[in-house]
Amino acid sequence: xxxxxxxxxxxxxxxxxxxxxxxxxxxxxxxxxxxxxxxxxxxxxxxxxxxxxxxxxxxxxxxxxxxxxxxxxxxxxxxxxxxxxxxxxxxxxxxxxxxxxxxxxxxxxxxxxxxxxxxxxxxxxxxxxxxxxxxxxxxxxxxxxxxxxxxxxxxxxxxxxxxxxxxxxxxxxxxxxxxxxxxxxxxxxxxxxxxxxxxxxxxxxxxxxxxxxxxxxxxxxxxxxxxxxxxxxxxxxxxxxxxxxxxxxxxxxxxxxxxxxx
Amino acid sequence: xxxxxxxxxxxxxxxxxxxxxxxxxxxxxxxxxxxxxxxxxxxxxxxxxxxxxxxxxxxxxxxxxxxxxxxxxxxxxxxxxxxxxxxxxxxxxxxxxxxxxxxxxxxxxxxxxxxxxxxxxxxxxxxxxxxxxxxxxxxxxxxxxxxxxxxxxxxxxxxxxxxxxxxxxxxxxxxxxxxxxxxxxxxxxxxxxxxxxxxxxxxxxxxxxxxxxxxxxxxxxxxxxxxxxxxxxxxxxxxxxxxxxxxxxxxxxxxxxxxxxxxxxxxxxxxxxxxxxxxxxxxxxxxxxxxxxxxxxxxxxxxxxxxxxxxxxxxxxxxxxxxxxxxxxxxxxxxxxxxxxxxxxxxxxxxxxxx
Numbered sequence: 001x002x003x004x005x006x007x008x009x010x011x012x013x014x015x016x017x018x019x020x021x022x023x024x025x026x027x028x029x030x031x032x033x034x035x036x037x038x039x040x041x042x043x044x045x046x047x048x049x050x051x052x053x054x055x056x057x058x059x060x061x062x063x064x065x066x067x068x069x070x071x072x073x074x075x076x077x078x079x080x081x082x083x084x085x086x087x088x089x090x091x092x093x094x095x096x097x098x099x100x101x102x103x104x105x106x107x108x109x110x111x112x113x114x115x116x117x118x119x120x121x122x123x124x125x126x127x128x129x130x131x132x133x134x135x136x137x138x139x140x141x142x143x144x145x146x147x148x149x150x151x152x153x154x155x156x157x158x159x160x161x162x163x164x165x166x167x168x169x170x171x172x173x174x175x176x177x178x179x180x181x182x183x184x185x186x187x188x189x190x191x192x193x194x195x196x197x198x199x200x201x202x203x204x205x206x207x208x209x210x211x212x213x214x215x216x217x218x219x220x221x222x223x224x225x226x227x228x229x230x231x232x233x234x235x236x237x238x239x240x241x242x243x244x245x246x247x248x249x250x251x252x253x254x255x256x257x258x259x260x261x262x
Numbered sequence: 263x264x265x266x267x268x269x270x271x272x273x274x275x276x277x278x279x280x281x282x283x284x285x286x287x288x289x290x291x292x293x294x295x296x297x298x299x300x301x302x303x304x305x306x307x308x309x310x311x312x313x314x315x316x317x318x319x320x321x322x323x324x325x326x327x328x329x330x331x332x333x334x335x336x337x338x339x340x341x342x343x344x345x346x347x348x349x350x351x352x353x354x355x356x357x358x359x360x361x362x363x364x365x366x367x368x369x370x371x372x373x374x375x376x377x378x379x380x381x382x383x384x385x386x387x388x389x390x391x392x393x394x395x396x397x398x399x400x401x402x403x404x405x406x407x408x409x410x411x412x413x414x415x416x417x418x419x420x421x422x423x424x425x426x427x428x429x430x431x432x433x434x435x436x437x438x439x440x441x442x443x444x445x446x447x448x449x450x451x452x453x454x455x456x457x458x459x460x461x462x463x464x465x466x467x468x469x470x471x472x473x474x475x476x477x478x479x480x481x482x483x484x485x486x487x488x489x490x491x492x493x494x495x496x497x498x499x500x501x502x503x504x505x506x507x508x509x510x511x512x513x514x515x516x517x518x519x520x521x522x523x524x525x526x527x528x529x530x531x532x533x534x535x536x537x538x539x540x541x542x543x544x545x546x547x548x549x550x551x552x553x554x555x556x557x558x559x560x561x562x563x564x565x566x567x568x569x570x571x572x573x574x575x576x577x578x579x580x581x582x583x584x585x586x587x588x589x590x591x592x593x594x595x596x597x598x599x600x601x602x603x604x605x606x607x608x609x610x611x612x613x614x615x616x617x
Contacts, residue, residue: 143438143442151397152437162388163521164394238520239520
């Protein structure tokens with residue numbers, strides 16, 4: 001008899017698997033869902049595109065690069081509970097081919113504006129937070145990797161390698177004002193410039209297995225350069241510390257906004 | 263043991279194994295820990311949590327360190343510029359043997375006792391750790407100019423590397439694991455076997471009157487920067503070799519300022535160790551002084567004033583300079599010779615494994 005009881009217990013343990021699927025048969029709403037976060041690049045009111053003229057005031061821009069790391073995504077439930085997305089580190093970009101390591105090899109032209117998050121706890125959500133750049137632990141050690149983080153995609157060029165840090169954001173191209181033409185290369189990096197963007201949705205959105213959820217953001221390249229005189233400072237990098245911090249602050253508060261959630 | 267007890271045990275085991283929590287994959291595979299034997303006059307150290315020393319990791323790092331496959335043209339290894347017989351320095355002011363043949367802007371530093379270098383690598387400390395540091399020379403076109411994808415492919419073609427990488431790291435041959443192995447090997451390059459060390463440890467070595475006088479002078483006049491048994495504080499100082507610090511070449515002449523943007527750090531460079539100094543001429547971050555006499559001449563009568571010049575250099579009744587008589591210079595040189603570590607430069611466990 002004792003033996004039978006033990007057998008029963010064993011069976012119970014084996015079948016009460018950790019997988020939530022069993023419970024969910026009765027409560028479909030609790031099954032984690034999929035969320036697509038779209039980062040639509042724009043310049044002011046126009047859709048962003050490479051090799052296209054955009055005018056802002058007296059300046060005309062023509063871009064060949066807009067790239068940035070999005071990391072540590074956190075979705076915020078209606079009740080304020082924060083749901084972190086593990087290992088979230090993504091390279092968002094619209095770029096022409098990038099010569100990596102001074103041309104040793106080429107990172108191909110690429111456009112990537114969306115990130116798919118899976119296994120997100122079901123519920124009503126009111127907002128999203130994400131870092132722009134790479135958090136200190138990984139930024140301080142180029143041999144550690146997480147998500148899509150890699151030193152092989154031209155977001156750690158040689159001059160940055162002399163100062164351990166990833167390039168957090170990069171805007172490249174040309175600017176014309178009157179008869180002046182400049183090549184612009186506006187980058188951010190360094191731990192102090194790792195910023196967390198916090199956005200509220202216009203209304204709560206449901207995440208769960210019953211529907212695919214989309215969070216539609218826009219990323220305004222024009223706002224990344226807001227307040228920066230790119231004619232006098234066409235190159236922004238570690239050596240232009242003050243300007244670089246101003247650009248990082250733009251990414252923190254001005255570049256990203258929510259268009260819709262559905 | 264009764265049947266029931268045995269069964270209960272099995273059950274407990276089953277419960278343990280069928281735990282809900284997914285175990286994190288251990289980055290370090292089951293490999294024997296490398297035990298670093300440190301003489302008792304050297305400071306304590308703590309192993310790197312993300313890249314702990316293992317026997318196979320260190321052995322792999324040693325192979326890689328001496329392997330010319332690490333450069334784009336397969337003609338240079340790390341040891342081309344960090345030569346063991348010169349205490350892992352290169353003997354020239356500014357090296358121009360990199361793949362591009364362009365002269366570098368900075369003098370090759372020594373790379374021993376780096377397990378204690380916890381305030382950054384390079385003359386300005388720009389690199390946070392040895393792992394990250396290696397990507398600099400590996401990829402720079404003026405140094406090894408290696409395409410990191412190509413490097414992985416080249417190493418994968420070598421059975422010995424496939425075996426060692428698998429043993430040392432759970433994800434095999436990646437450029438990240440290349441720099442991790444190199445860092446592990448470098449952390450085993452310890453210099454603590456000089457005559458001075460044996461004197462300090464009472465291992466039957468005596469120093470001459472002259473050497474002892476030199477030791478006393480160094481302690482009085484140099485130790486504020488060349489501190490402790492490492493003979494460096496691993497910090498950054500402007501030692502008065504320049505008056506101005508141009509921001510050319512991405513601030514490379516500005517020293518630590520390039521990293522911190524703190525005006526106090528303008529022209530401050532990392533204190534090099536005095537250990538093995540007689541093997542590592544020329545001197546300074548750009549190798550401008552050919553001999554130790556020039557260096558002593560600089561400190562005694564050549565220091566240039568600037569807003570950030572280090573306060574420890576005002577040793578001449580409140581004015582700049584560290585006055586030294588000819589006899590004192592001779593004594594200091596005699597002492598510096600006792601810091602030469604024959605054990606390090608002849609150490610067969612860190613030399614070229616194919617040499």
